[in-house]
Amino acid sequence: MGFRLIWRNVTAKPFRFLLTCSAVTLGVMFTVGVFVFTDSLRATFGDLADDIQGNFDIQVRSEIPFGERIDAPQVPVELSDTLAAVEGVEAVQPRIISFNTIAIDGEGEAQVTLGPPNLGVNWESDTPSPRLFVREGREPRSSTEMAMDVDAFADGTFEIGGTYTVLTNDSPRSFELVGTFSFADPETNALVGAKLIAFDTESALEILNRNEGYDDLTVVAAEGQDVATLLARVQAALPDGFEALTSEAAADEQAQDFDDFISRFQTFLLVFAFIILLVSAFVIYNVFSILVGQRIRELGLLRAIGATGRQVTTALLGEAAIVAMFSTVVGIATGIGLGWTLRWLLSRFEFAPQGNDLLLEPATFIWGAIVGVGVTMVSAIVPSFRARDISPMAALRSDARLVHRQPAVNTVLGGSIVIVSWLILLFALISDNWQLVLLLGPIAAFGNTIGSRRLNPGVARYSTAAFGIALLLLSLILDLGTGTVLILLGVAAGTTFLGVASISPMWAPGIVGALGRWPLAILLLLVGVPLTLLGAAATIGCAVLFVIRFVALFTDPGFAAGVEVVGFGFAITFALGLLALGLRCIDTSFILGWRISRVIAAVFVFLVGAVGVVLALTGLAGLLTLETAEIALLPVGVVLFGAATCLRRFLPTSMRANARMARENSRRNPDRTASAATALMIGLALVSTATVVASSFKATFADILSDSVTSDWFISGNAQGDPTFNFSTDLARDLDMLDETDTVVRYRFSFEAYRTVVNQEVQDSSATDLANSLEHLNPDFVELDESLIGRDTIWIHEGFAADNLLEIGDSFEIEFPDQVVETVTVGGIFTDASIYGNRVISLELWQDRYPTGGDQFLSVTTANGIDDDRARAAILAITDSYPQLNVDSREEFQERQENSIDQALVVINVLLLVAIVIALLGIAITLALSVFERTRELGLVRAVGMTSRQMTRMVLFEGAIIAVFGGFLGLILGTLFGAAAVQVIPDAFISTLDIPVTDLMQYLAIAAIAGIGAAMVPARRAARLNVLDAISHE
Amino acid sequence: MTDAPSTTPAARAVGATKIYGSGDTEVRALDGVDVTFNKGDFTAIMGPSGSGKSTLMHCMAGLDDLTDGEVVIGETALSTLSEKDLTLLRRDNVGFVFQAFNLVPTLSAIENITLPMDLAGTTPDQGWVDQVIETVGLANRTTHRPNELSGGQQQRVAVSRALATRPEIIFADEPTGNLDSTTGNEILSFMRSAVDEFGQTIVMVTHDPAAASYANRVIFLVDGKIVDELREPTPDAVLDMMKSLG
Ligand SMILES: Nc1ncnc2c1ncn2[C@@H]1O[C@H](COP(=O)(O)OP(=O)(O)OP(=O)(O)O)[C@@H](O)[C@H]1O
C-alpha cells in the first residue's frame, strides 16, 4: 500500500502521533541513558585502574584462594630485600593501602566521602616512577607527618603546617600536615572522588597495617630488562603463598573489579528500563488497537475498493514503523543527554569520579534501536494483524468491531506444546540455575499460553495467569537457591501481570461497576480535600517567598538571587497545579450527586470561609497593633476566604447520569479500559511489592530489636553493610573502661570469611565476643553449651547444622584466606538467622586471621543503676573523637534502620515513577482517543443540556475509574508478590511479613489523583467541543 | 390569526440572520427571518435543500448563535445568555429531535428519556414520564439499549425525551427522514397527539407534504427567507404550494 497513505495517516493527527511516540521515547531514553552513563563510568574507572596499577612492571602479593583482596594477608617486610636482590630488578616499592583513614579538619569535621573510599597509603619514595606528586609543601618524612591529596585538602578546613587527628582502625593519632599532592599526574589530581592521606612508609606500616607487613610490592625492571624473564625470576624467588603478575594483568584485574561493580549497577538500572519498556509496550499496544478500532470503517473501505488484507496490515505496520523510528531517534538523543546529566550529577555530588568523558559505544545505539523499534513493532503486530480480518462490509456498518481470531482447536498439538513447556520449566528448576530460569521460564510461560489456546480457547484466557500463579507457588514450595528463587518469582510476576492483563477485560465491567460508584467518589473526596489544602498552603507559601525574594532582588541583585526568584515562580505554578488538581478531585467526587456530599461540601466550604474570615480579622488586628507575627495571617485569611468563595461555584448538583455514563463508557469497551489500566497496574504492582518488602524489612528489624536484642546502645557508621567499613578497636576498649557501661560487644562480618574444608564452600560469617554477646543478643538457641565458649567456638544456625550433620560438641575445619586451617567446635545451635547470619565465630580467632581489621559495629549495655542520660553523655564523651560514627539508643537505632530502608524505597519508587508516568500518559491517550471517538455522542448530550462542567467531570471520573481499576489490580498483585518475596528472601534478611495497609491505600488514592490528572487534557477537549460540529461529526 | 389555538408566543425570531463565511464565499443561510411560534401550535417548516431550515432550528434552539437579529424562547432573549445559561435553557426549556443519532448508546431507553432531568439533578415527574412512555408505546422496552431498538423506536425514545421535561418548545429536524412511511406516520401522530393532548408546542422540519399535513401550520423557507405560509394544510395544498414555489 502506498507510502503516501501511511504518511498522511501519521501526519493528519500530529498531536496524537507525538503522544504515541512519547511512550516509546521515554523507554528508549532511559535505556540509552543507562548505557551512556555506565559506559562513561566504566571508562573513567578504567583509566583509574591504569593509574593505580600502571607505574611498575611486576606486582608481588600474597596468594588468596578465595575472599576479598582487601582481606588478604600482608607481604612480609623482608620479602622486599629478597626481591631487590633478584637480577634485573631496578627498584622494589612496598605499598600499603588501607580503607577508613579519615582526617578530622580544623573545624572538627570528619572528612568522610559519600561513596568513594577514604584511603590511607604510604609515600612511595623507592620507585623511579612515582604515583604521588608533591604540589605544595613536601612529602611526609617522619612518624609525625602526613600529606593529603589537593582535593581533600581543599574540601576541608586545612592548613599546611597545622596538626590534625587522623582516624584509622588503629588508635586515633595527630599528624602535622606537611604537604599536598596530586595522584597519577603532576598537574591534575586523577584521584576520582576518593580522599587520600599519605604517611611515610614506616609509619604507614605501623598505623595502617599494625606492622603485619606490606599490602604488596611493586617491582620496576632495570633498563633493558625483559619483563617476562624477570617475572619468571621473581616467581622463582618467591616463597609459597605469594604470587607475581605483570602490571597489565594487575590493571586488568583492577578494572575487572570496578567493572563488576558497575555492571551490577547497570543491571539494576536496566531492570527498571525493562519495566519501563514493558509498560510502554502496553501503551503502544492499546493505542494501536484503538486506532485500528476507530478506523475500522475506513479500513473496510480500503478492502472494499480492492486492498488485500495483507496490504491493510502492511499499512498499519508502516505507521508503527514511522512511530518506531521517530521515537527511537528522539529517545537516543535524549538518552545521551540523560546519561550525561546523570554522570555529571554523580560526580557533582562526589559519588563518583570527576570526568566529562561522554562515551558513546556502538552498542548503545544498537540497543536503543532494538528496544525502540522492537517494542513498537511487537506491540503493533497484534492489532495490525487483527486488521487483516476486517471485512469490506465493515465500511457499510456503523457498529463493526474487531474480532479476536482463535486458532483451531488441536488437542494433540496443543497438549504437546503445553507438556513440552512444563518439561522446559522442570528442567530449569532442577538445574537450580538462575540464568536458566531467567531464560527458560518466560519461554515455558509463552509455550504454555500458545499450547493452551489450541487446547481450549475458553480456558486459554486463564492459562497465562494460572501459569504465573503456579510459578509463584513453586517458588514458595521448592527448596531452591535464593538467587534462583528470586528470579523465579520475577518470572512469575511478569507472567501473572500479562495473564491478568488478558483476563482483566472480563473483570473490568464488574470491578468498574462496583468501584465507579460511591467508593471512588469517597476516595476522590478524601484525596481532594488534603490535596486542595496542601496546594493552597503551598501556593501561599511560595507566593510569599516569591514576593520576599523578588523585593530583595532590588536591594541585592545577583545571578543566584535571580535564579531563586525564577525558581519560586515555578514553584508557584506547581503549587497552583496541585491546588487545581485537588479542586478537580473534589469536584469530580460530587459526580454521584448525593445529598450528603452536597452537605459535606457546603459545610466544608463554609468552614474554609469562616476560618478565612477569622484569620483575616486576626491579621487585621495584628496590623493595627503592629504585631508582626500576626500580620502574615491577613493574606492567608483573605486567600482562604477567596478560595471558599470560588469553591462555592463547585457546589455540586446531582449527576447520577454523568457517573453512570462515565462508568458505562469504561465498561463499554472493556478491552480498552483494561489495557489502559494494565500499564498502571504493572507500575503500581511493583511499587506495592517494594513497599511490602521494605515494610517487612522494617518489621523484621523491629522484631529483632524487641525480641532478641537486649543491649542499650549501638555504635555504627553511616555505611552499614559495607564490609570495608571499620573503625579503631580502641573505641570498644575505652567504652568498656567507663563506669557507666557494663559490657561492650564488638562485631565483624564478611561475606567470604572462610571456607569449610570438607566441601570447599566459601561461607559468610560473623565474629563477636561470644561470652559477652549473650547479654546483648539472643539468636534463639536450640542448644547452647556455655562451657564450650572459647577461641575455637562456633555457633551455627540449625539449618547449617542439619545440612552438615553437626551437633553440639562436634568439630570441623575451616580455612581462612591466609590459608591457615583452624578447627572449630560447635558450642551452640540457634534458630534465628537474622542476627548473625548462619555462623558466628569468636573474635579472638577472627583477629588472629584478620590481624589488620578494625571493628565494624559495637553494642553496649548500660551499667546497673545508671540512667540513660548519664550513660549517653559518658559514651558521647568518648565517641566525640570519632565523628564518623553514630551513637544510638534502641529507639534511635530502629529509626536509623527504618530511615535507610525508606531511602532505598524512595530510590526504587523514583525509578518506577518513570514507568508510572508512561502508564498515565497511556491513560491520557486512551481517553483522548475515546473522547474523539465519541464526539457525536458528547455533542448530543451537550445539546440536550449537559453543561461543559458536567462534561469535564464525566471525563475526569472516567480517568479516575481507569486509574483506580489499574491501581486496585496492581495493589492486589503487588501485595501478593511482596508477600511471596518476603517468604523466599532468607530469614537472615527478612523474616516478618508486614503489609502496610495505609501506605497501600495511599497508593490507590494517588492513583485516583493521577487518573484525574491524566484525564484533564482530554476532559478539557471534551468540554470545549462545539456542540453543532460535534453532532455532525462523522 | 383568530383561528390559531392560542396567541401566546412560545418562541419567536426577529430579523434572524445567519451568515456563514465572508466575501466571495459568503452564504446567507438565514436572511432576516421574522417568525413566531405560538403555544400549542404544531408548525412544519419546508423548503428546498440548503434553504436554511436546519440553521433556523439550531439557532432557535440555542445550539448556534445568530449573526444578527434575536431569538426569544418564552420570555428569554437568547443573545443575553451565557454559554452555560444557554445549556441550561436547552436542558430545561427546549426539546430537540435530530434526524438520527439521538440517543446515548450506553444508556437504556428510560435513562435516555430522563437524561435532561438527571443532568439537572431533578427528580423526573414519574406520572408524566409513564404517561409519555405509554403514549409512544414503549412501555415494555424501557430497559433496552438503543442498539436493541429499531430506528422507529429510537426516534420515539428521542421524542419522549424531548417531551419528558415539558419544554416550552420542541424542535425536530426531519425526525421521520430516516424512517419508512408507516413508522414515520406513527411518530407524526404521536407528535400530533402531544400537541392536542398536552398542549405541547412543536416545530418540525420536513420534506414530505404528507408529514407536513400533520401540522396546523406550514412555513415555506427559500434562500433563508420566509416566502409563504399555509394554515391547516392538506397534503395536496402543500404540494401545490411547493410546485408554485418551484
Ligand atoms: N457550518 C457551515 N458553514 C458554512 N456554510 C454552512 C454551514 N452550515 C450550513 N451552511 C450553509 O447554509 C445554508 C443553509 O443550510 P441548512 O443546513 O440550514 O439547509 P437546510 O435547509 O437544512 O437543507 P437540507 O434540507 O438539505 O437539510 C446552506 O447553503 C449551507 O451550505
Ligand SMILES: [Mg+2]
Ligand atoms: Mg437540514
